[in-house]
Amino acid sequence: xxxxxxxxxxxxxxxxxxxxxxxxxxxxxxxxxxxxxxxxxxxxxxxxxxxxxxxxxxxxxxxxxxxxxxxxxxxxxxxxxxxxxxxxxxxxxxxxxxxxxxxxxxxxxxxxxxxxxxxxxxxxxxxxxxxxxxxxxxxxxxxxxxxxxxxxxxxxxxxxxxxxxxxxxxxxxxxxxxxxxxxxxxxxxxxxxxxxxxxxxxxxxxxxxxxxxxxxxxxxxxxxxxxxxxxxxxxxxxxxxxxxxxxxxxxxxx
Amino acid sequence: xxxxxxxxxxxxxxxxxxxxxxxxxxxxxxxxxxxxxxxxxxxxxxxxxxxxxxxxxxxxxxxxxxxxxxxxxxxxxxxxxxxxxxxxxxxxxxxxxxxxxxxxxxxxxxxxxxxxxxxxxxxxxxx
Numbered sequence: 001x002x003x004x005x006x007x008x009x010x011x012x013x014x015x016x017x018x019x020x021x022x023x024x025x026x027x028x029x030x031x032x033x034x035x036x037x038x039x040x041x042x043x044x045x046x047x048x049x050x051x052x053x054x055x056x057x058x059x060x061x062x063x064x065x066x067x068x069x070x071x072x073x074x075x076x077x078x079x080x081x082x083x084x085x086x087x088x089x090x091x092x093x094x095x096x097x098x099x100x101x102x103x104x105x106x107x108x109x110x111x112x113x114x115x116x117x118x119x120x121x122x123x124x125x126x127x128x129x130x131x132x133x134x135x136x137x138x139x140x141x142x143x144x145x146x147x148x149x150x151x152x153x154x155x156x157x158x159x160x161x162x163x164x165x166x167x168x169x170x171x172x173x174x175x176x177x178x179x180x181x182x183x184x185x186x187x188x189x190x191x192x193x194x195x196x197x198x199x200x201x202x203x204x205x206x207x208x209x210x211x212x213x214x215x216x217x218x219x220x221x222x223x224x225x226x227x228x229x230x231x232x233x234x235x236x237x238x239x240x241x242x243x244x245x246x247x248x249x250x251x252x253x254x
Numbered sequence: 255x256x257x258x259x260x261x262x263x264x265x266x267x268x269x270x271x272x273x274x275x276x277x278x279x280x281x282x283x284x285x286x287x288x289x290x291x292x293x294x295x296x297x298x299x300x301x302x303x304x305x306x307x308x309x310x311x312x313x314x315x316x317x318x319x320x321x322x323x324x325x326x327x328x329x330x331x332x333x334x335x336x337x338x339x340x341x342x343x344x345x346x347x348x349x350x351x352x353x354x355x356x357x358x359x360x361x362x363x364x365x366x367x368x369x370x371x372x373x374x375x376x377x378x379x380x381x
Contacts, residue, residue, distance in 0.1 A: 084268055087265075136321040140323070143320050154325055155326040156320075156323040156324055156325045157317055157326075165324070219282065220275040220278070220279070224275065227271060227274065
């Protein structure tokens with residue numbers, strides 16, 4: 001009697017499931033609050049005088065540096081790197097956008113990041129249970145190999161259907177069948193099966209690692225973008241306030 | 255309307271951004287670790303219950319789950335196996351607890367730095 005065990009090949013599948021892990025919402029009253037996965041980042045208020053000094057320094061620095069974007073993390077596997085903004089005013093003049101279109105652009109970027117994050121999370125969710133599955137298969141093959149030496153049959157109860165189990169008697173044997181997916185099952189010797197399962201386990205763990213690093217990178221970009229949005233918005237609020245006070249003071253004077 | 259806190263030095267440098275990113279990452283890792291610790295504790299509890307049941311039972315052959323099937327295994331072997339699994343699980347739990355402590359310490363460090371720089375302009379507390 002040949003024993004059959006299910007092996008699920010770790011093929012990451014793409015499925016878009018709108019399951020939002022990070023709770024994020026923007027409350028747009030005067031202060032623009034940004035949530036970074038459980039961390040609330042309140043607006044940074046700049047003072048004009050300090051900013052002016054910084055602008056002069058930044059301008060000097062920017063002219064000396066050749067690249068237009070000082071701190072950009074390069075693209076990684078299709079995910080755009082978020083450009084870190086040293087100074088809001090310089091950023092706005094560089095891109096030539098006014099505040100609203102800059103905000104719109106950044107918001108759009110954020111949405112793209114969200115989409116990619118959901119994709120990656122779904123992939124991770126698919127991949128994660130595969131690893132214990134493969135380990136279970138390895139366990140079974142190891143048990144069979146151990147029993148091979150003793151010469152006695154292995155009696156097991158296996159599930160025929162939900163709640164219904166049947167008894168099976170597994171005699172001494174040298175081979176196992178592995179389910180490779182796509183309705184394909186191949187017979188392997190115990191050693192080959194062990195090595196194949198180990199290889200698959202390695203691959204699964206490696207892809208999970210890569211996935212996790214991608215997710216971390218993505219979350220960093222999301223954080224940078226959120227911070228930039230908050231700063232641009234608050235810079236705008238600040239500018240408006242300055243303008244208001246200047247117009248009201250000129251109105252008072254006249 | 256939010257009043258600005260006077261002359262507050264609130265320029266965000268690349269270093270600050272990196273600190274904020276790192277804090278976000280640590281926060282995520284912290285929550286993941288909490289979940290993993292919960293699972294590990296549950297696993298250990300289950301193994302405890304299983305070994306208790308084993309002591310109580312008077313059957314000689316126990317159906318021990320290997321993979322998807324339940325193999326008929328003599329009681330002593332099951333005891334040994336459960337002991338091993340308990341070892342592994344408690345080591346795992348220890349490692350996770352250690353990592354959690356280091357993450358908490360790092361987060362506290364970063365909180366100090368970021369609050370020092372941004373004071374009221376940043377909030378790093380949980381919701």
